[in-house]
Amino acid sequence: MRRPSGTTIALIAGLAFLYVPLAVVIGYSFNASKLVTVWTGFSFTWYGALLADEQILNAARNSLIVAFTSATLAAVLGTMAGYAFARFGRFRGRNLLAGSIAAPLVMPDVMTGLSLLLLFVALEQTFAWLPGRGLITIIIAHAGFAMAYVTVIVRARLIGMERDIEEAAADLGAKPMTVFFGITLPMIRPAVMAGWLLSFVLSLDDLVIASFVSGPQSTTLPMVVFSSIRLGVSPKINALAAILIIVTLVLLALAAWMSRGALRMRPAK
Amino acid sequence: MQPVIAVESVSKSFGAVTAVNGVTLDVRPNECLALLGPSGCGKTTLLRLIAGLEAADRGRILIDGADMTHAAPYARPVNMMFQSYALFPHMSVADNVAFGLKQDGVKGDALKARVQDALAAVEMEALAQRMPAQLSGGQKQRAALARCLAKRPRALLLDEPMAALDKHLRERTQFELMALRKRLGIAFVVVTHDQSEAMAMADRVAVMDAGHVLQVAAPREMYERPASRRVAQFFGDINVWSAVVGLAPGTVDIPDLRLAVRIPAALPSAGSPLSVALRPERIAIARDPAPMGDCSVSGTIEDAVYLGMTCTYFVTLSSGAVVRVTAQNGEGAQTFSRGDAVHLSWRPAALTVLAA
Numbered sequence: 001m002r003r004p005s006g007t008t009i010a011l012i013a014g015l016a017f018l019y020v021p022l023a024v025v026i027g028y029s030f031n032a033s034k035l036v037t038v039w040t041g042f043s044f045t046w047y048g049a050l051l052a053d054e055q056i057l058n059a060a061r062n063s064l065i066v067a068f069t070s071a072t073l074a075a076v077l078g079t080m081a082g083y084a085f086a087r088f089g090r091f092r093g094r095n096l097l098a099g100s101i102a103a104p105l106v107m108p109d110v111m112t113g114l115s116l117l118l119l120f121v122a123l124e125q126t127f128a129w130l131p132g133r134g135l136i137t138i139i140i141a142h143a144g145f146a147m148a149y150v151t152v153i154v155r156a157r158l159i160g161m162e163r164d165i166e167e168a169a170a171d172l173g174a175k176p177m178t179v180f181f182g183i184t185l186p187m188i189r190p191a192v193m194a195g196w197l198l199s200f201v202l203s204l205d206d207l208v209i210a211s212f213v214s215g216p217q218s219t220t221l222p223m224v225v226f227s228s229i230r231l232g233v234s235p236k237i238n239a240l241a242a243i244l245i246i247v248t249l250v251l252l253a254l255a256a257w258m259s260r261g262a263l264r265m266r267p268a269k
Numbered sequence: 270m271q272p273v274i275a276v277e278s279v280s281k282s283f284g285a286v287t288a289v290n291g292v293t294l295d296v297r298p299n300e301c302l303a304l305l306g307p308s309g310c311g312k313t314t315l316l317r318l319i320a321g322l323e324a325a326d327r328g329r330i331l332i333d334g335a336d337m338t339h340a341a342p343y344a345r346p347v348n349m350m351f352q353s354y355a356l357f358p359h360m361s362v363a364d365n366v367a368f369g370l371k372q373d374g375v376k377g378d379a380l381k382a383r384v385q386d387a388l389a390a391v392e393m394e395a396l397a398q399r400m401p402a403q404l405s406g407g408q409k410q411r412a413a414l415a416r417c418l419a420k421r422p423r424a425l426l427l428d429e430p431m432a433a434l435d436k437h438l439r440e441r442t443q444f445e446l447m448a449l450r451k452r453l454g455i456a457f458v459v460v461t462h463d464q465s466e467a468m469a470m471a472d473r474v475a476v477m478d479a480g481h482v483l484q485v486a487a488p489r490e491m492y493e494r495p496a497s498r499r500v501a502q503f504f505g506d507i508n509v510w511s512a513v514v515g516l517a518p519g520t521v522d523i524p525d526l527r528l529a530v531r532i533p534a535a536l537p538s539a540g541s542p543l544s545v546a547l548r549p550e551r552i553a554i555a556r557d558p559a560p561m562g563d564c565s566v567s568g569t570i571e572d573a574v575y576l577g578m579t580c581t582y583f584v585t586l587s588s589g590a591v592v593r594v595t596a597q598n599g600e601g602a603q604t605f606s607r608g609d610a611v612h613l614s615w616r617p618a619a620l621t622v623l624a625a
């Protein structure tokens with residue numbers, strides 16, 4: 001047998017650093033004991049308990065609604081922005097738009113959350129819009145920052161794509177809308193879907209921004225997890241965390257696989 | 270006869286680069302016009318201006334007499350075949366061909382029939398359901414051609430249609446394209462930087478250089494009576510020498526050849542500089558001096574290149590100038606090798622006078 005090389009060991013150490021904590025949570029979620037740190041046996045008890053917990057089920061429903069809606073919004077807006085950056089050349093306000101789209105990527109979540117909260121409060125006081133906040137405000141906030149990721153992915157895909165295919169469509173008599181929906185969109189679909197999945201995961205996992213902009217009735221899963229942890233770690237939360245981790249990993253892997261496909265799918269030479 | 274496409278003093282710049290500079294050009298009905306020129310001279314840009322994929326800075330473009338200078342690409346009754354073929358990668362060959370027809374509102378059986386016709390014209394029926402990624406280079410070219418032809422355009426713009434094909438396939442495709450063009454009665458504008466391809470396909474050739482059209486003429490006329498030194502050098506091999514009009518009427522002094530020749534053409538006043546050009550195949554090469562009356566010079570073979578049907582010799586004269594000579598190979602043909610002393614001769618009428 002070959003001795004593992006230094007890089008292999010470094011790789012294993014790195015992966016362990018990243019994934020052992022997750023593995024521990026997943027492992028303990030099958031623990032029969034009520035005490036989180038004492039292993040007594042394998043059981044699905046806590047998963048059953050999860051399903052019986054009204055508060056958690058409600059939060060899960062909220063999270064899914066928010067993630068699905070905000071990811072879809074982000075995919076639409078991000079695709080439009082990415083298309084503008086890649087295809088419209090130098091237009092007025094290009095730098096301003098680029099800056100404002102990239103801002104959530106570099107701004108601390110706390111700042112994003114706080115400024116959005118102030119905005120929503122101001123809107124409520126001035127126009128009586130979005131009273132009390134709720135899922136809608138979380139959706140707006142999530143769509144806003146996830147859109148940045150979709151923009152980056154779609155723009156990269158469009159820049160890597162020869163323009164002559166779209167030009168050929170126009171030359172064959174297709175109006176701009178037909179070119180976009182008939183030719184451009186099918187060709188960048190993997191990138192858009194990867195962006196959607198990434199947005200979905202980002203929304204599902206976000207605690208900070210959601211906490212700022214949510215209303216009393218709009219608790220999401222990360223908020224439930226966080227607030228229960230403060231009362232002590234419960235094995236039920238382990239089970240919930242395990243489910244979240246698995247869902248996140250699967251979606252991220254899917255997104256990575258799709259954007260890899262997106263990079264590979266070059267126009268016919 | 271009204272031209273299918275009329276380009277009137279059109280210019281187009283990209284920043285500091287003027288890609289097309291005051292070009293005026295007509296494309297006649299049913300003709301094949303070749304755009305020939307070195308890389309970067311603006312051939313693709315001119316084609317894209319006609320197709321509407323670039324906006325002209327100045328000038329007008331008329332298609333069938335209608336001003337289309339500012340019309341969108343989808344509104345112009347011409348189609349372009351891209352150098353990369355630009356097939357839609359997510360559609361089968363048949364769907365690629367159907368795409369343009371659907372934009373015109375062709376539906377149902379009519380659509381099917383026209384897709385079939387277009388595919389049959391390029392012998393691609395059997396591959397109708399293939400995806401572009403599953404086609405060879407030649408098949409992609411045919412699919413792209415069918416996609417344009419299905420629209421029955423007034424003119425077809427082809428950007429280096431043979432560039433991606435190997436030599437053998439290229440020659441066959443040239444013939445097929447021309448046969449197809451005659452059958453369908455569509456004008457072709459073909460971009461190429463291969464002079465022999467232009468000669469094989471075109472009714473007329475437009476030679477471009479640095480954004481300008483230098484000359485538009487039938488291939489034979491272009492070859493035998495080039496309008497300028499630049500055209501002569503670009504269109505086939507040629508010897509060009511600087512010369513001045515001699516003191517004796519009707520003569521030209523060519524310092525490189527140490528020769529004064531009587532030229533049967535109208536000449537400017539004595540002492541004016543000009544150029545004299547001579548095609549290499551118009552020169553006879555022999556060991557013995559030429560008969561009286563012909564122009565003749567002597568020199569030494571610098572290099573001999575055997576090309577099968579012909580041999581090309583580079584002959585150094587006493588002045589140091591090198592003359593290119595092409596001689597037919599065949600029964601009884603004399604051959605020469607490096608270092609041989611030879612005499613070159615030609616009839617004065619073979620010389621072409623060009624502007625300096």
Ligand SMILES: Nc1ncnc2c1ncn2[C@@H]1O[C@H](COP(=O)(O)OP(=O)(O)OP(=O)(O)O)[C@@H](O)[C@H]1O
Binds near residue numbers: 287288309310312
């Ligand atoms: N989109 C563009 N932006 C900037 N410059 C351009 C653009 N398109 C063409 N050019 C420039 O315009 C000039 C003419 O280009 P064009 O593509 O028309 O040349 P061409 O004759 O087709 O050359 P080739 O035989 O290499 O295809 C070149 O100098 C090129 O660099």
Ligand SMILES: [Mg+2]
Binds near residue numbers: 312313
């Ligand atoms: Mg070109």
